[in-house]
Amino acid sequence: MQTKHFVNDPTKLVAAALRSHCITRPELTLDTENKILYAPGSSNVSIVSGGGSGHEPSFTGFVGEGFLSASVAGTVFASPSARQVLTAIENVDGSKGVLVTVMNYTGDVLNFGVALEKAKARNPGLQIEMLVVGDDVGVPRSRAGKVGRRGIAGTVLVHKVTGAMAAAGFELKDVVRVGRLVAQNMASIGVSLSHVHVPGRPRADASEGSLGPDEVELGMGIHNEAGCGRRSGADAELPSLVAEMLRQILDTSDKDRNFLPTRTAEMAVLINNLGALSVLELGAVVTEVVDQLQGHYQIKPVRVFAGTFMTSLDGPGFSITLLNTVDTGVGKSLLELLDAPSNVSGWQVPARQIGAPSGKHAGKGGATASKTETKDTEQECLLQCDIGSARSRLENGLKAVIAAEPEVTKYDEIVGDGDCGTTLKRGAEAILKRLSSSPPKDIIALLSEVATAVEDSMDGTSGALYAIFLNSLTHFFKLHAGEKRAVDTKFWSEALKSTLAALAKYTPARIGDRTLMDALQPYEDTLQSTGDPRKAAEAAKDGAAKTASMHPGLGRTVYIGNEASWFGKVPDPGAFGLSKFFEGLVQE
Structure with missing residues (x-):
């Protein structure tokens, strides 16, 4: 676990990181006191989200056209207060309604819920809805109880779809309905090589719950929470890990984790870097996931988004999210909404359809076909050698x-x-x-x-x-x-x-x-x-x-x-x- 940081004061760290968005994107506005980042106003449905800091680019990196109208930041791994959230709700354009999207963590749900109810009480004419996202299958039903699934990287896909709908001028009721449809047809699971150290906390705490030299934490949450178990040896190698992760998402016989109501033949896939995975290794993860989906489950990944979307500080791991390509019922398909243009710093990925490539580089799976190996010229050898x-x-x-x-x-x-x-x-x-x-x-x-x-x-x-x-x-x-x-x-x-x-x-x-x-x-x-x-x-x-x-x-x-x-x-x-x-x- 890395315990050294360039900035060790978490308060200063969060404040400086928030300011950076206005430096790199001057069209954004920052409420420094309340740690709220606003996009330029629009006359469409406004979407407010947020949570603890440390998950960047979620949520600040998704403020802008086609995603969020505002994000509210808490301290590292801690929910923002109800007062902060209320301020954001009351300062976005509510003329067409407000969608408040929150990940399923007790503190977040309660604080965002309090803010929503206060906003309605203060403005009875305000159209406002809350969408809670829980996509993690790492915690089984038997352990999750009434709390339900944790929200992890799949939340970004909910932001993408609802943000695209809002930008296209859809009404609040449709945005909320399709957002819930996405959340209900999505499942995710993560894995990490180690836990992370939060700036400002004692370094002595770093050894608590640490993993062994060849162990990985399967189902690990985005706040250092333990997962569903640890794996080591061959079980910790990428092919075995991906196989188990996909099984936990897709195995319909596993009643404790089968959260997908159906499984479509085509799916959208999001491979998320938890913060410190190398780009090289993330590429290997993408290839392994797609190969196993196609080979073992006969699922066609019609969209594959790979990159850093929701981190756990500098977590050395990744998560997999699968999304059914269900009918939205609004005249725009799910893929059209995923492909819709946006202007945010956190979603810098091209949408590509996996299909039969053409041209001189066509080959299996889109890879360049290998050239025939050149053979050495045969030559008689008279040298005497055993x-x-x-x-x-x-x-x-x-x-x-x-x-x-x-x-x-x-x-x-x-x-x-x-x-x-x-x-x-x-x-x-x-x-x-x-x-x-x-x-x-x-x-x-x-x-x-x-x-x-x-x-x-x-x-x-x-x-x-x-x-x-x-x-x-x-x-x-x-x-x-x-x-x-x-x-x-x-x-x-x-x-x-x-x-x-x-x-x-x-x-x-x-x-x-x-x-x-x-x-x-x-x-x-x-x-x-x-x-x-x-x-x-x-x-x-x-x-x-x-x-x-x-x-x-x-x-x-x-x-x-x-x-x-x-x-x-x-x-x-x-x-x-x-x-x-x-x-x-x-x-x-």
């Missing part, structure tokens, strides 16, 4: 790299970007898999398979360097393929010398620069001078160890800026990982 022994030694080296991944990763998290260990492991696993599926008949075929596996699986600088190295090594062997010559340590030494010369054309890295060269060059030098692979592996190990006390000449460590914390302690992760490979090569 391919079984070579493959066995190679596999030992690869397994040593895989085993060393946690240690390599630990080092790279200190002096790099943390991906060196996983990159090496991914490459090693890809090579093992390729050799298993396509057993090589000779040493050239073996090297070709290794080079191809590395090209396909390893990215970044290290992936490129290894690909250059392996292709150059393969080229050297091909140049000598017609020779009836033993592939002994002398031959390997010559091959490595030639390969290192080729590698030098592409990188200035040399011994002393704190790179993988500090392990590779000593290995080649020692193999050439002694002809002993064990001594060469030992030299690579020593070379990698020395990098701990080297000032970086190349690589990401040059600009990390924390040299005092690792100098003399942490070796270069790439050199360390390569030395582990060489150690494995000489294992019997």
Whole structure:
């Protein structure tokens, strides 16, 4: 759990965040005292919503044309007061009526309810309705009791549809009816890697209820509330998590969670980032959800909205919302309302229909079709090499790299970007898999398979360097393929010398620069001078160890800026990982 913040005073934090909306969008108006953000006035139905702060862009990011007329902010994770809500109701244009939308939390429902009743008492002619949204299936009926489901990210879809209707000039009664229809045909569930720390609270509280290193909280609420259970191991991997989340939403036999009255063949999907999920990982979530909906449930996602819509501060998780595409009965379909234009900062997503793509990039599921793999030219190899022994030694080296991944990763998290260990492991696993599926008949075929596996699986600088190295090594062997010559340590030494010369054309890295060269060059030098692979592996190990006390000449460590914390302690992760490979090569 992240317990450090740039702003530790929650009152100042909320006030500053509210002001930012008027800075970036000058057409908005802020009532600083009551923490209310207003959109420019209109002659249509006004929509007021809000809740505790910490869920941005909900609700302040949805103030504007096509969404909300006003949002009311409480302190972090706490409902605004009835006085604040009443002020908002009485300051929006009520000539066509006011819809007050609130998520189903006791404090919010009570405070918004008090404000609504006071508004009616003060102005008997005011048309005003309240819509309570509860879409979370993470809490089963048996636990929710009379309180009902919590409101989470699905509320944004209610805002979108009702806001579009209001902007189109529909009457209050229709806006309310369709809003309720959406709420009744929608279900959501979230998951998070950890709880969050609220600015201003004691950091000691961060350990309370904390998750284990491999645990996730399934069904977690947006205020740090516990969910329906924790998962770990394989059950915490994305495919398993998504499968369980979709089951809880869609399983009609689960009477404790089957909140959808029906299930339409086409659905709108909202994938919401709880605050700290990387864009990369959110993309993987989107793909997994859509694949499972189509493959397991034969549901067609006709709209998929992915992004940050309702957060739990910097929560490292996501939620899934499914919405039936029901008939609205107002002359505009649900999809038309979802696609309607808006002018708010929190809804910056294009509406796209998933269908059969056309054009030169058409492929399965809209993906670009892969090109046919290019095959190496067949070449007779007369080199004398025990391919079984070579493959066995190679596999030992690869397994040593895989085993060393946690240690390599630990080092790279200190002096790099943390991906060196996983990159090496991914490459090693890809090579093992390729050799298993396509057993090589000779040493050239073996090297070709290794080079191809590395090209396909390893990215970044290290992936490129290894690909250059392996292709150059393969080229050297091909140049000598017609020779009836033993592939002994002398031959390997010559091959490595030639390969290192080729590698030098592409990188200035040399011994002393704190790179993988500090392990590779000593290995080649020692193999050439002694002809002993064990001594060469030992030299690579020593070379990698020395990098701990080297000032970086190349690589990401040059600009990390924390040299005092690792100098003399942490070796270069790439050199360390390569030395582990060489150690494995000489294992019997």
